[in-house]
Amino acid sequence: MILIDQTKKFKTVLITLKFKAKASKDAFAFRTLLPSVLRAKTNLYRNRMAFNEKLEAMYGASLTSNTNKIGRLSVIHIQLKIASPSLTDDASFEEGLKFLKEYIYGHKTFSEADFELEKRLLLEEVISKENDKTRFALTRLFEVMCQDELYGYRTSGTKEDIENLDFKTFKSMYKAFLKKDELQVILSGDIKEEYKTLTNQYFPNASFNQSDFLDYETKTFDAISEVVEHDQISQTKLNIGYRLPVWNGQDLHIAALLFNAALGGYVHSRLFLNVREKHSLCYYISSVYDAYKGILFIYSGVDAKRVDLAKKVIDEEVLKMTTSLISEKELNLSKQAMINDLRESEDSQGARQNVLYVQALLDKKSTLEQRIAKIEAVTPKQIMEVAKLLKKDTVYLLDVER
Amino acid sequence: MEKVNYQNFNESIYHELLDNGLNVYMIPKKDYHKTFVTFTTNYGSFDQSFIDPKTGKKVNQPAGIAHFLEHKMFSMPDKTDAFEMLSKLGVNANAYTSFDRTSYLFSGTNNVVAALDYLLHYVQTPYFTPSSVKKEQGIIDEELRMYQDYPSQRLFYGLLQNLYQKHPVNTEIGGTTESIKKITAKKLYQAYDAFYHPSNMVLVLVGNFEPEEMINVIKDNQAKKGYKVQSKIERFMPKEPKKIVESHSEIDMSVMMPKVGLGLKLVPGEGLEALKQDFALSILLDMYFSSSSKYYNDLLKEGLVNESFEYSTIQETNVLSIVFTSDTSNPKLLEERLSNMLLSLKRKKLNEQAFLRLKKTMMGQFIMSLNSLESISMSFSKYNGFGISIFDVPSLIEAITLDDLVVLSKQFNKKYLSSIYILPSKA
Numbered sequence: 072m073i074l075i076d077q078t079k080k081f082k083t084v085l086i087t088l089k090f091k092a093k094a095s096k097d098a099f100a101f102r103t104l105l106p107s108v109l110r111a112k113t114n115l116y117r118n119r120m121a122f123n124e125k126l127e128a129m130y131g132a133s134l135t136s137n138t139n140k141i142g143r144l145s146v147i148h149i150q151l152k153i154a155s156p157s158l159t160d161d162a163s164f165e166e167g168l169k170f171l172k173e174y175i176y177g178h179k180t181f182s183e184a185d186f187e188l189e190k191r192l193l194l195e196e197v198i199s200k201e202n203d204k205t206r207f208a209l210t211r212l213f214e215v216m217c218q219d220e221l222y223g224y225r226t227s228g229t230k231e232d233i234e235n236l237d238f239k240t241f242k243s244m245y246k247a248f249l250k251k252d253e254l255q256v257i258l259s260g261d262i263k264e265e266y267k268t269l270t271n272q273y274f275p276n277a278s279f280n281q282s283d284f285l286d287y288e289t290k291t292f293d294a295i296s297e298v299v300e301h302d303q304i305s306q307t308k309l310n311i312g313y314r315l316p317v318w319n320g321q322d323l324h325i326a327a328l329l330f331n332a333a334l335g336g337y338v339h340s341r342l343f344l345n346v347r348e349k350h351s352l353c354y355y356i357s358s359v360y361d362a363y364k365g366i367l368f369i370y371s372g373v374d375a376k377r378v379d380l381a382k383k384v385i386d387e388e389v390l391k392m393t394t395s396l397i398s399e400k401e402l403n404l405s406k407q408a409m410i411n412d413l414r415e416s417e418d419s420q421g422a423r424q425n426v427l428y429v430q431a432l433l434d435k436k437s438t439l440e441q442r443i444a445k446i447e448a449v450t451p452k453q454i455m456e457v458a459k460l461l462k463k464d465t466v467y468l469l470d471v472e473r
Numbered sequence: 474m475e476k477v478n479y480q481n482f483n484e485s486i487y488h489e490l491l492d493n494g495l496n497v498y499m500i501p502k503k504d505y506h507k508t509f510v511t512f513t514t515n516y517g518s519f520d521q522s523f524i525d526p527k528t529g530k531k532v533n534q535p536a537g538i539a540h541f542l543e544h545k546m547f548s549m550p551d552k553t554d555a556f557e558m559l560s561k562l563g564v565n566a567n568a569y570t571s572f573d574r575t576s577y578l579f580s581g582t583n584n585v586v587a588a589l590d591y592l593l594h595y596v597q598t599p600y601f602t603p604s605s606v607k608k609e610q611g612i613i614d615e616e617l618r619m620y621q622d623y624p625s626q627r628l629f630y631g632l633l634q635n636l637y638q639k640h641p642v643n644t645e646i647g648g649t650t651e652s653i654k655k656i657t658a659k660k661l662y663q664a665y666d667a668f669y670h671p672s673n674m675v676l677v678l679v680g681n682f683e684p685e686e687m688i689n690v691i692k693d694n695q696a697k698k699g700y701k702v703q704s705k706i707e708r709f710m711p712k713e714p715k716k717i718v719e720s721h722s723e724i725d726m727s728v729m730m731p732k733v734g735l736g737l738k739l740v741p742g743e744g745l746e747a748l749k750q751d752f753a754l755s756i757l758l759d760m761y762f763s764s765s766s767k768y769y770n771d772l773l774k775e776g777l778v779n780e781s782f783e784y785s786t787i788q789e790t791n792v793l794s795i796v797f798t799s800d801t802s803n804p805k806l807l808e809e810r811l812s813n814m815l816l817s818l819k820r821k822k823l824n825e826q827a828f829l830r831l832k833k834t835m836m837g838q839f840i841m842s843l844n845s846l847e848s849i850s851m852s853f854s855k856y857n858g859f860g861i862s863i864f865d866v867p868s869l870i871e872a873i874t875l876d877d878l879v880v881l882s883k884q885f886n887k888k889y890l891s892s893i894y895i896l897p898s899k900a
Contacts, residue, residue, distance in 0.1 A: 080504045081844050082482075119773075123765035127830050130837025154840040188773065195779040198729040199800050202624050303727035303898060305618045339560040348554070351608065354615045372619060407563030407583070414506040414582035415565075420844065 072279035073270055074427050076259040081420045082158060084260035086167055087150045088175065088274075089428060090252040094145035094221060099138075100228030100236050101244045102145055104193050106136035108241070111185035113177035125170060129163060130154045134174070140226050141432065142284040142319075142363035147252070149175070150421075155261055164266050168273040178245070183238045194233050197225075205355075208308035208469040209370055215298050216312040216465035220288045222364055253278055255431070257424050281434050285318045286364045296465040301472045306354070307375045308469040311385065312368045314462045319362040320433055323460075325445050326453035331360035332405035333397060333454065334389070335369055339404045341388050342369065352381045367461065375471045382466070392458035396451045410443050474688055479864035482843065486862060487684045493700040494672025497691055498857070500679045500849060508680030509580040509846040510589055512596050513854050515675075516668035517573040518646040519790060522709040526667055531709070534664060535655040536641070537613070537648015540570040542661055544609055545601055546577065555595035564588045570646055572789050574854065580846070585682060586690055593676075593694050599665045601658040610653055617647050624728050624895050628798055632734040633787075635719040635891035639711035642792050670703040671695065677853050679846045710791060715740065717891050725898040732895040733804045734796065735811050739884050741793035748859050751788035752835070752870060753877040758784050758795065759831045760878075761818060768814045777807040804894045812890055819882045828875050835870050 092098070116122040126132050132153045139146060151171055156163045201207045210225065217223030227233075256270055256277045271277075317327040335342035335358025342356045356371035373381040416422035417439060430436050437445075475488045487499040521534045546568070547555040559566035564581030577596050579588050620626045630645055637643040647653075678687060717738050742750050761768050762784050772778045782799040795815070801807045842848045853863045861869070 078504075083841050083844055118770070120765050120767065120770050123763065124830065127763070127765055127834045130840070131834030132837070133841075152841065154837040158840055159837065191776065192773075192779045195730060195800060196781070199781055202728050204622055304622050306615065306622060337560065338566075339557055344557070351611050354612070354619050372615075374615060404561060404563075408560065408565075411563050411565065411582050415580065418505045418507045418846065 072255045072277055072431070073267065073274075074255065074257045074431060075262055075267065076257070076420075076423050076427055077262050078259070078423075079261050080418075081260050082155050083420065084153050084155050084164060084167075084262070085150055085258070085420055085424065086153075086171060086270075087148065087257040087259070087424055088171065089255040089257065090147040090149070090248070091144050091255070092248075092252045094140050094143050096221065096224050096228075098145065098244065099224065099226055100232040101241060102138045102147055102248075103227040104189060104233070104236065104241070105245070105248065106138070106147060106149060107189040107192065108181065108186055109174055109178065110134070111189060112182055113173050114179055115173050115177055129166060129170070130159050132167065132170075138226065140221075141429075142286045143221065144284045144432075157261055165269055168269055172273050176249070181238075181242060181245075186238050186241060190233060190236065193227070194230060197227055197230060197233065204302065204304050204308060204469060205370070205372065208310055208467065209368070211298075211300065211469065212310040212312050212368060212370075212465060212467040215296060215467055216366075217288075219290065222286060222288065222366070253280060255279055255428070257427060259420050259424050279431065284363075284432060285320075287318070289314060289316070289365065292464065295463050297468075298465070299468045299470055301470050304469065304471055305375075306372045307378050307471055308370070309353075309373050309378060309381055309385075310368060310370045310467045310469075311463065312366060312465045312467070314365065314464050315360060315367040315457070316365045316460055317362070317457060318365050320435060323453060323457055324362055326449045327360055327362065327457045328409065329402065329405050329446070329449050330392070330454050330457040331358055331367060332409055333402060334358050334392060336360075337405065337408050339408065341391075342371075342385065345388055346371070346381060346384050350380070350384055352377055352384065366464075378468065378470070389458075389461065389463075393455060393461075397454050399451060402449070402451055402454065406446050406449070409446055413439060413442055413446075474684065477862070479862075481867075482864055484843075484864060486864070487688070489688055491671065491692060491695055493695055493698070494670070494702065495674055495676060495695060497676045497688065498678070498853065499682075499684045499687060500677075500853070501682060501684055502680050502846065505681050505846060506582045507580050507846060508582075508585045508678060508682050509578070509850050510585075510592060511576045511578040511677045511850050511854065512592055513574050513576040513675050513677070514668050515573070515673050515858070516575055516664070517571050518644065518648075519572050519641045519710065520668065520708055521641060523667060524707040525663060526670075526703055526706065532663060534660055535648060536644045536652040537646070538656055538660060538664055539575055540647045541609065541613060541653060541656050542664055543568050543570045543575050543577075544613060545605065545661060546596060546599070548600055548605055549595060549598060550600045555591070558591060558595070559588055562588045562591065572642060572646065573858075576854070578850075580680075582681075586686075589678075589687070589690060590694055593691070596669070597698060599662060599669070601661040603658050606656060606658050606661065610656070613647060613653055614650055617645070617650060617653070620645065620647070624726055624732055625798070627724055627726065628732050628734045628893060628895055629796070631722060631724060631893045631895075632736040632796060632891065633794075635722055635893060636717050636736050636738045636794060637792070638714060638716070638718050640713040640792060641710070642787075642789055667706055671700055672703055673706060675854060675857060677850050679850045679853070713791060715889070717889055719891060721892050723894045723896060726895050728895055728897050730800045730802065731804045731897065732798065733801050733807050734798045734893040735808060735815075736797075736891050736893075737795040737815060737885060738889040738891075739793040739795070739881070741788070741791055745859055745861065747788060747793070748856075748861075749869065749873065749877065750793060750881060751786050753873050754786045754793070754795065754881055756828065756831050756835060756873060757818070757823075757878045757881060758786065759834065760824060760827045761814065762797075763831070772807070772810060775810070777801055777803060777810060804896075808892045812887070812892075815890075816885055816887060819885045821882075823875055823878055823882070825875060828878070832870060832873065836867060839866055839870065
């Protein structure tokens with residue numbers, strides 16, 4: 072499948088490859104590592120230096136990649152960004168396609184030394200991410216809350232997974248990747264007719280199969296789990312995970328998005344105003360809703376001396392959403408903010424591509440105006456309906472050493 | 474209103490200087506939904522010492538006051554919060570303080586005129602009380618503490634402290650727990666009156682709007698404010714010696730892997746020359762340390778660096794430095810190897826082919842940056858400070874020669890090098 076976002080608005084052209092497969096724990100480490108090993112050497116570019124020199128010579132084209140989970144899918148995103156051929160050199164689009172093809176498929180052999188090097192780099196990256204305590208505390212929340220679910224597993228694989236991946240397994244997984252992963256190509260920018268023809272020539276294997284990819288895995292529980300861990304930090308990280316059984320595309324989906332927006336998605340939200348501004352309890356506080364999984368979480372950095380008060384105030388705010396109707400006026404703030412975000416995302420080439428891709432995955436095409444209309448239609452009653460579905464699951468505290 | 478066309482890029486810039494001294498610049502982008510507005514004062518963390526225009530006397534203020542002032546600007550006399558008000562208009566508001574600027578900004582797709590009017594209103598309505606200052610001290614102290622937990626932040630400022638004796642670049646933009654305690658409502662008013670006069674500010678609009686309509690809104694708004702003309706503010710910056718402070722320091726922190734920072738202090742040029750130096754230095758560093766370079770790939774193979782390896786130039790008023798940072802399992806060896814590589818550049822015949830390729834890269838990346846209204850607007854203010862337009866940048870890059878790089882490399886000297894390690898603390 073080739074998706075196209077034709078627009079003259081931007082001064083760049085993006086060629087994006089999406090490789091999708093069913094997510095499985097065994098493949099996380101491999102799929103995270105793959106894009107880096109592929110750029111260490113190809114048939115044509117004998118080492119990293121030659122590979123990166125080619126990117127520089129293409130007017131500093133940038134090649135980025137990342138692997139993530141969307142519901143139960145694992146998607147490897149590969150994106151080549153080039154200055155618009157109309158501003159530099161007309162031949163540069165085909166040059167870009169050729170380069171990408173070489174990058175993914177030009178591997179008669181791999182070098183074990185390169186593999187080991189990239190493995191070390193990934194391992195060090197995973198380790199250093201633990202330095203970011205905000206992020207680390209969130210990862211720990213998911214690990215604790217979803218310990219028997221796919222969601223609780225680190226998308227880059229654990230340190231052990233990465234360490235245990237050997238060269239032979241890597242090579243056989245690459246072969247399987249070529250055979251089994253499904254490729255979608257997205258072109259964006261000033262895309263001329265002949266660019267499509269060229270893309271078909273270079274990537275005749277692009278295809279697409281529809282499937283329900285949402286992650287419905289959950290657990291039954293009566294008691295709220297509470298976990299406290301300690302680290303040498305000066306500010307306590309308080310994270311709370313909730314189950315919110317509403318998934319993307321369902322009736323209450325947009326209402327759930329607005330519920331999250333009103334609770335903690337924006338700076339006009341209740342958590343920000345009441346926990347941060349009114350009580351000065353924390354520096355940051357935010358809530359996030361994942362509609363591919365049906366969970367919502369609140370994360371905050373709080374004054375170590377006032378953790379209990381912060382917990383109490385957060386609980387009160389959440390409870391209030393179930394006991395009293397939000398006013399139209401307050402709801403409108405969140406509606407406006409979301410509509411503004413939607414419109415703004417139309418100004419970002421990357422965000423437009425994501426919308427295009429997710430719509431294809433969900434098989435739900437809608438225009439900007441239709442999406443706005445859906446937001447406008449949500450009522451205060453629906454917000455309360457969503458609030459009542461919310462169930463507190465886990466409290467995770469990364470505390471200062473006391 | 475003055476209009477300049479930049480045909481290569483299919484862009485135009487409108488400019489008007491208002492009676493009260495405010496400079497207004499507009500770059501219309503008709504096919505975007507969004508409009509991005511920044512209201513910027515030429516006042517940042519560097520500006521701690523100046524002549525108070527009211528009294529004519531020299532004042533010294535505590536570190537972090539510019540950032541503190543930025544936080545306090547959002548409190549309005551009627552107890553409303555400007556941030557919330559803008560949020561109610563459906564736009565995304567923000568503000569930030571850097572070494573030499575403070576910017577108040579918003580972006581939105583709706584209510585842009587009302588938001589613009591309000592932006593001018595709240596930034597031109599100072600309101601500081603002793604109790605609100607006290608409360609803010611708590612919030613900012615939390616913010617500073619949070620940064621203390623960021624190893625990369627500690628590394629960066631630790632290195633600047635090793636390199637700079639007197640220049641305020643050695644202090645965090647937000648100040649310190651001690652310095653912010655000295656901030657009072659009176660001091661805030663003093664700073665505000667000096668630096669928030671329209672003649673010290675620039676208003677930049679980028680995005681979807683009619684320039685004529687906007688300039689009228691702005692003029693009407695400003696005409697009502699009754700600002701009197703204020704002359705240029707005299708500021709004092711301590712004279713920074715060439716010498717560095719410390720050639721090495723270490724910090725123990727909760728990190729998984731040691732971090733190394735290596736800095737080299739250089740002699741900064743003035744005005745446009747400083748900008749050219751910055752471009753030339755960036756190309757030089759790219760030639761020898763980018764992902765296509767032999768040096769970087771050697772370090773990688775030797776297991777001394779990983780993807781966290783970064784380098785950059787620091788170019789600020791009276792400051793020019795090179796900074797390298799990386800996680801590493803062997804800080805000592807990495808420092809030694811990297812120092813030798815860097816110092817060897819002054820004896821090397823620089824590779825012309827690589828120079829031309831990386832100049833092309835710099836050009837392509839500049840074109841790419843023009844996609845984002847935010848980056849156009851931010852770069853605009855930066856280049857405007859140098860007296861040039863953002864669309865003049867390509868010709869400035871084009872004019873850089875290999876000789877410019879050679880001249881800079883001659884300054885590289887071991888006695889201006891400093892290193893810092895962040896080491897995992899023993900539990």
